[in-house]
Amino acid sequence: MQLRPHHLLCMQKFTGHGYSPAFTAHMTALLQSLRTHPETAVSLTCGCDDLCAACPHQQSGICTSAETTAGLDAGTLAAAGFSVRESGTWAALAEAARTRILQTDAFHQICACCEWYPLCRQTEADYEK
Ligand code: SF4
Ligand code: SF4
Structure with a gap:
């Protein structure tokens, strides 16, 4: 699974609210899968990821809020001490975040x-x- 760095935060703060019903359903399904399989391999990416796939703000693989989301990614990488291409299990990366x-x-x-x-x-x- 590929995830943007700041989505390590968003996914753990998720309470059922999102950009659209399709996005929220996709987030819910991803989280259920990760809770069932916390050893899932995750690679960080600063482009659109598996969560963005169902987002109405993703157009042709580009986030339309790129300026904001790039800043969130940069802040997450710096504070967590992750490299741009950090990888690990969901459990380990989520705990670090x-x-x-x-x-x-x-x-x-x-x-x-x-x-x-x-x-x-x-x-x-x-x-x-
Ligand atoms: S980036 Fe936004 S949605 Fe994600 S955890 Fe932070 S405040 Fe919440
Ligand atoms: S496309 Fe942008 S706004 Fe939508 S989930 Fe991805 S980073 Fe967030």
């Missing part, structure tokens, strides 16, 4: 610019499911 970002002030520094931040800041990261 939790402990280094979601559970620290880095979350607020990275995510305050995002339209979903008012919701995500009130949402406990989905640690246990």
Whole structure:
């Protein structure tokens, strides 16, 4: 599976809200698969990923909010200490994102610019499911 770095955050903050019904259903299915198979191999990518595939803001493989999402990716990479092409299991990458970002002030520094931040800041990261 390929994921943009900041989607390690978004997926753990997901509470059923998204850009469209199709996007939300796709996110739900991806998360169910990863919870069932936490050892799934994940490679980070700064282009459109497996989650973007169902997003209405993805056009011909390009994110129409690229300026914002590129910043979210850069912030996530720096705060988590990941390389641009980091790879590992979902479990390992998600845990690193939790402990280094979601559970620290880095979350607020990275995510305050995002339209979903008012919701995500009130949402406990989905640690246990
Ligand atoms: S605030 Fe935005 S970038 Fe941050 S976790 Fe939520 S949806 Fe993702
Ligand atoms: S807004 Fe951009 S980065 Fe986020 S899911 Fe949609 S296409 Fe992907």
